[in-house]
Amino acid sequence: MDFDFDLFVIGGGSGGVRAARIAASEGGAKVGLAEESRMGGTCVIRGCVPKKLMVYASGFSGMVEDAKAYGWDIDKGNFDWGRFRPRLHSELDRLEGIYRRNLENAGVEIFDCRATLADAHTVKLDGDRTVTAKHIVIATGGRPSVPELPGAELACVSDDMFLMEEMPKSILIVGAGYIGCEFACMMNGLGVETHLTYRGAQILRGFDEEVRGLISESMIDSGIDIHLGCSVMELQQTDDGILAKLTNGKDRVFDRVLYATGRVPNSAGLGLEELGVGIGHRGQIEVDEWCQTAVPSIYAIGDVIDRIALTPVAIREGHALADTLFGDKKHKMEYDNVASAVFTQPEMGSVGMTEEEARRDHSILIYATAFRPMKGAFIERTERVLFKLVVDADTRKILGCHIVAEGAAEMIQMVAIAMKMGVTKEDFDRTCAVHPTMAEEIVTMREPVRRS
Template identity: 65%
Template sequence: MSFDYDLFVIGGGSGGVRAGRVAAETGAKVALAEEYRMGGTCVIRGCVPKKLMVFASGYSERMDEAAKYGWDVTGGEFDWQKFWPHMRSELDRLEGIYRTNLGRPGTTIYDQRATIVDPHTVQLADGSRHTTKHILVATGGTPFKPAETPGIELAGTSNDVFLMEELPKSILIVGGGYIACEFACIFNGLGVATTQYYRGAQVLRGFDEEARGHIAELMQGRGVNLHVGTDVMAMEQRDGGIWVKASNGDQAVYDKVIYATGRTPNTQGLGLEEAGVKLGRGGKILVDDYSQTNIPSIFAVGDVTDRVNLTPVAIREGAAFVETVFKGNPTKVDHSNVASAIFTQPEYGAVGLTEEQAAEQEEIEVYCAAFRPMQNAFIGKEERVLFKLIVSKANRKILGAHIIADGAGELIQMVGVAVKMGATKEDFDATVAVHPTMSEEVVLMKTPTRTA
């Protein structure tokens, strides 16, 4: 049977673009459809603009520290009108690069929504249909808001943050995951009166318990008005803002309310179920180790599969898909020991297991140190960093590493290499420290803090 395309990719995020570009480079005839902007969540409304905001928000703390170190610093208010257009220009530039790289090997780009008609047919929003040998779904995730909350239409989501033309004077962040915590720290650092509600007992569910508590304490210490065990009961438009009634009895008016209560796979209305594709909890696409669905011609990569929802993982999955389908080299992606960073202030970097996960698996030793680094101690700043290693008693391998400190995202990348290679505690011990640094603690912890 003859097809219009060898591959039709639905979704122009990091995973879909990588798969489309690399497949086209093999000589395959490829098309890609994206209904919003090329680059997906990461480039347009996630990692990249968020990190730029993290950079901007960190200078308030640095200016205060600089003054204590002897610099004559005259601070002022953050100018959103100067930052925001610059950020938007940078996103435009990156989107252009994505388009250029995708189009260079000959990929056809459709700037419209695509849905699946059957295992070999895709329909575009303009009504045109195209046949294809393979379909790759890479539509990512979409923010979730609880529809049952009265006044929920008044609240925005993380997507809306990057479209704000004015910086609010007060904001309520609802949620306790990494996105919520990151935005709470960002707005707080930009000088916005920031409140955060999370209905659970502690923020960052699923991460290491000790690290979660440490982060929450530091966020509060830097000025975030964090309330756990608290949820929004109702919202109304009042007094030029959004009136919020909380489950703890608090009532207040905020300029903005942003929900960061999780993301769900973006599969609604794509025609997947009609084509026979099996979906899992929350609408995620069920795939095997090679990103193939139960329909042989349909594959999926990235957050839409809800495996490890990180941009570099989606990119690897997209590349592995091309190796498997277009290069005759069946390739699995190893989802174990993937390092990640939460860009709170300070940052939290993690790789491997939490203490709780490891203790359920086997007997462990825990090495942990919380201390004031030299830079903080010199100016009387009480904030402490945290370094933690979780070690198998049986084979001495590092099962998990957790770092909370400025630059933890950079540090955990290096530690992640060692953990991925199967380094033992003795390998760490045998490594000579780099002095004076705070990171030397990772090779200087000799005595277990506890065993489990």
């Protein structure tokens, strides 16, 4: 059978774009891609990139105070969202243009519309147009979710935060995963009165317990009001703002309420279930280790399969799939030792197992140190950093590394390379330190602080 395309990708985020570009440029495939919104997807348009730029912006308020303590005659002004916002969106436009040009240069045909599946080889585009493809990749990503509650329509989600016309004076953030905590630190740093509520006992569920505790204390010390073991019962519009009724009885009015209670895969309405593609309870598309669904011609990658919802993971899944289908380099994504970062203030970098995960199946040694870094100690700041290694007591392999410090994301990338190579504690011990740095602590911890 002759097809219009060798590969058709639904979704123009990082994973879909990588799959399309590699298949076309390196695999020689005829490729089409449909995107109903903006090219670049969540990461570029409403996630990682704008978030990191806001993190940078929010950090300058603390830098001003530090500069004064270091002897600079400098005054702290007010953050001007009206100046920052146009520049932010100009940068996003620039990046979207790069994504589009890269596809075009690779020979990918772009369709700026919604696409659904008519059958295992047929894609229906807006209107009555259809195209056929030998292989189809679903790369539609995920979206924020807001639970059902009275007044839910008054809440915003992370996507909306980059579109605000003006900066609120106060905000309530519901949810304490990495998105909620990052936005809490951002908004607090930009001068917004910030409250965060979470129904659990500690923020950042799923991360190492010591890391969670230190970041929580740092957030509180910076002025963020954290309400743990607390839920929102109802939101009401008032003349002064949005009234949030909380289970702890501390009801109050906020200019803005942000829900950061999780994301769900964008799998609905694509026609997948009708074709026999498995859909999980969270809406994730079910795939095998090669990202192939129960329908052999249909694949899925990225957040829509809900494995590890990180942009670099989606990119590697897309690249591996393109190589497997159209190259002579058949391979699949490896999900062990995927590093991640949380851009709180201070930020956190993590790779491998937490202490709690490791002790389930291993005898472990914990090497850890917490201290005031030189930069802050000099001006009598109380903020502390944490370096932690989780080590297998029998093999001496590093099972996990967790860092809470300025620049933790940069440091953890280097550790991830070593861990992927099977590094042991003795390999760290043989490595000469770079002094004076915070990172030297990774290779100077000699004695374990506990065994488990």
